[in-house]
Amino acid sequence: MTEIDKDALRRKYREERDKRLRPDGNDQYLRLTGRFAHYLDDPYTPMTERAPKSDHVTIAVIGGGFAGLVTGARLKEAGVEDVRIVEKGGDFGGTWYWNRYPGAQCDTASFVYMPLLEETGHMPTEKYAHAPEILEHCRRIGKHFGLYDNALLHTEVLDLTWDETRSRWTITTNRGDAFTAQFVAMGIGPLHVPKLPGIPGIQDFAGHSFHTSRWDYAYTGGDPSGAPLDRLADQRVAVIGTGATAVQCVPHLARACQELYVVQRTPSSVDVRDNRPTDPEWFATIATTGWQQRWLENFTANQAGGQAEEDLVMDGWTDISRRFRAKLKELPPEELTQESMLAAFEDSDFEKMEEIRARVDTVIEDPETARRLKAWYRQLCKRPCFHDEYLQAFNVPGTHLVDTDGKGVERITEKGVVVAGREYEVDCVIYASGFEVGTDYTRRAGYDVTGRGGVRLSEHWAQGMRTLHGVHVHGFPNAFLVQPTQGANLISNIPHNLTEAGRTIAVTVRHALDHGHAEIEPTAQAEEAWVEFLLSGTGPALGSPDCTPGYYNNEGRHLGKKGWLGVGHPHGAMAYFAYIDRWRTSGTFEGLEFRPYGAGPRSDRTRQS
Numbered sequence: 001m002t003e004i005d006k007d008a009l010r011r012k013y014r015e016e017r018d019k020r021l022r023p024d025g026n027d028q029y030l031r032l033t034g035r036f037a038h039y040l041d042d043p044y045t046p047m048t049e050r051a052p053k054s055d056h057v058t059i060a061v062i063g064g065g066f067a068g069l070v071t072g073a074r075l076k077e078a079g080v081e082d083v084r085i086v087e088k089g090g091d092f093g094g095t096w097y098w099n100r101y102p103g104a105q106c107d108t109a110s111f112v113y114m115p116l117l118e119e120t121g122h123m124p125t126e127k128y129a130h131a132p133e134i135l136e137h138c139r140r141i142g143k144h145f146g147l148y149d150n151a152l153l154h155t156e157v158l159d160l161t162w163d164e165t166r167s168r169w170t171i172t173t174n175r176g177d178a179f180t181a182q183f184v185a186m187g188i189g190p191l192h193v194p195k196l197p198g199i200p201g202i203q204d205f206a207g208h209s210f211h212t213s214r215w216d217y218a219y220t221g222g223d224p225s226g227a228p229l230d231r232l233a234d235q236r237v238a239v240i241g242t243g244a245t246a247v248q249c250v251p252h253l254a255r256a257c258q259e260l261y262v263v264q265r266t267p268s269s270v271d272v273r274d275n276r277p278t279d280p281e282w283f284a285t286i287a288t289t290g291w292q293q294r295w296l297e298n299f300t301a302n303q304a305g306g307q308a309e310e311d312l313v314m315d316g317w318t319d320i321s322r323r324f325r326a327k328l329k330e331l332p333p334e335e336l337t338q339e340s341m342l343a344a345f346e347d348s349d350f351e352k353m354e355e356i357r358a359r360v361d362t363v364i365e366d367p368e369t370a371r372r373l374k375a376w377y378r379q380l381c382k383r384p385c386f387h388d389e390y391l392q393a394f395n396v397p398g399t400h401l402v403d404t405d406g407k408g409v410e411r412i413t414e415k416g417v418v419v420a421g422r423e424y425e426v427d428c429v430i431y432a433s434g435f436e437v438g439t440d441y442t443r444r445a446g447y448d449v450t451g452r453g454g455v456r457l458s459e460h461w462a463q464g465m466r467t468l469h470g471v472h473v474h475g476f477p478n479a480f481l482v483q484p485t486q487g488a489n490l491i492s493n494i495p496h497n498l499t500e501a502g503r504t505i506a507v508t509v510r511h512a513l514d515h516g517h518a519e520i521e522p523t524a525q526a527e528e529a530w531v532e533f534l535l536s537g538t539g540p541a542l543g544s545p546d547c548t549p550g551y552y553n554n555e556g557r558h559l560g561k562k563g564w565l566g567v568g569h570p571h572g573a574m575a576y577f578a579y580i581d582r583w584r585t586s587g588t589f590e591g592l593e594f595r596p597y598g599a600g601p602r603s604d605r606t607r608q609s
């Protein structure tokens with residue numbers, strides 16, 4: 001490899017970032033309300049009428065994606081039978097219910113990405129399973145653990161209010177339900193509110209349009225399993241956005257459209273995918289008791305603070321850390337300082353990104369197109385992508401890269417999209433423009449939570465998220481979060497965070513039920529101590545303001561302390577998983593208070609007496 005001019009690269013990265021910084025940050029995007037509300041309609045399952053619920057359940061789980069499913073599964077395993085999942089989609093699956101665009105597949109190896117494989121006895125058919133198989137797996141989990149029995153599908157929660165006198169939650173929904181639950185678990189998902197770019201004139205387009213998370217197969221032809229999009233042969237289509245979603249659907253569009261315009265603001269880094277079918281004989285050799293937990297731990301150990309001898313998973317994520325560790329090994333032990341480690345990290349990043357850029361040249365026939373497809377930032381500034389057909393799609397006649405040089409689409413007209421003063425007339429615009437991130441939790445949830453004393457979660461978190469272990473929140477008894485932040489925060493494998501949270505919740509609820517406790521709540525001191533502990537770390541692993549803007553870094557705008565609270569365990573995901581396992585098995589539930597009906601927290605009782 002030729003010598004890398006590091007200063008020149010740093011300069012280039014800065015220039016490319018500066019081009020893209022904009023004062024409106026997250027406000028540049030549009031919510032799908034008002035005239036855009038129909039973009040959110042469910043194209044996959046017709047709504048069926050049902051009578052509203054006004055009963056009582058032991059636990060309501062909000063969200064029927066991986067988070068809700070694994071929590072429901074762990075609860076059932078713990079003998080908690082009365083579980084009700086409330087899900088806005090027409091079936092379980094969450095992100096895999098909504099995202100059925102052609103080519104959708106997981107980017108983390110299926111063996112660690114797909115949860116509860118061992119429990120359900122499923123062998124992923126490919127190293128990176130495609131969306132229909134993952135959606136089917138969600139249904140499998142639902143059936144295996146009996147989670148359909150009491151579920152409310154096509155149902156959105158409107159309000160959650162704690163009833164102090166009866167020690168239970170009242171849940172109201174858009175289907176007229178008003179039922180109660182002793183406990184609630186919220187697994188609303190990190191990327192589930194589609195957004196549109198706020199491009200001037202977006203409302204004027206007279207052709208067809210949709211967001212990738214509500215793919216309109218009636219318009220394109222084809223189906224989620226990859227059948228050709230046979231209604232596009234005479235269509236001119238523009239795709240806006242070149243993130244992980246576009247990378248997967250563009251090859252399918254390129255094969256099908258008369259003309260395809262891929263409108264790019266920032267190129268993705270697209271590394272080798274190397275997908276392959278699973279060999280059942282090989283799988284039989286690895287799938288011995290406890291295999292998936294071993295693989296999960298190995299995956300995490302390989303990249304998030306662990307000491308792994310071997311790399312079982314060998315995917316794009318573990319490759320990033322393998323390279324970094326190799327660089328570290330080159331350093332003499334006496335030179336191992338934080339500075340030298342950061343430099344080693346930067347070196348391995350430069351090398352990796354140079355390879356990814358060189359790959360563009362080897363694949364793309366037109367040198368100008370190749371130049372424009374190169375990503376100029378550190379790899380983890382944006383979500384890394386892995387694909388073996390995306391770049392190749394730009395060699396297909398009729399597929400055009402419309403590079404906006406960081407500026408984005410200038411305007412949308414009745415007839416098409418305008419970039420750098422040129423209008424591209426199209427019949428259809430497909431928005432691969434992503435999902436809301438970095439906005440307030442309750443805004444994304446679509447409901448607020450009213451806890452003890454009428455305090456709202458939006459108020460409690462006005463200065464940023466505050467939890468114990470990323471699961472419990474002071475002032476919100478019997479309510480649990482199922483998500484990564486303030487826990488392991490392992491972004492390369494979100495489902496691992498969720499299965500662990502599910503375990504924690506199941507153990508805690510089981511303990512309360514076994515001992516006749518009506519309420520569980522973290523003490524204010526425990527929550528404060530956990531938050532202080534989180535803040536003692538080096539800050540968010542992702543989202544450096546030096547990066548080119550994107551949702552990893554709040555579109556390049558500092559979030560202050562709020563942003564700092566979006567972290568995980570200061571010593572890494574491995575340390576969190578080990579800690580929380582000890583916490584669960586100790587049986588002392590340190591930091592939680594268990595109370596009888598209507599008792600109120602001990603601190604309040606002391607004040608009153």
Ligand code: NDP
Nearest residue numbers: 105106107197241242243244245265266383408409433434
């Ligand atoms: P992203 O937010 O990653 O991408 C949105 C795209 O829209 C970006 O390329 C963005 O450009 C572009 N864009 C926004 N505004 C404009 C504008 N005004 N003009 C032109 N372009 C614009 O969304 P995705 O749906 O691709 O992915 C979201 C996340 O979902 C991923 O990061 C990943 O975490 C997850 N995902 C996971 C998959 C998997 O595991 N297999 C597959 C797909 C998604 P810019 O970069 O300049 O902001």
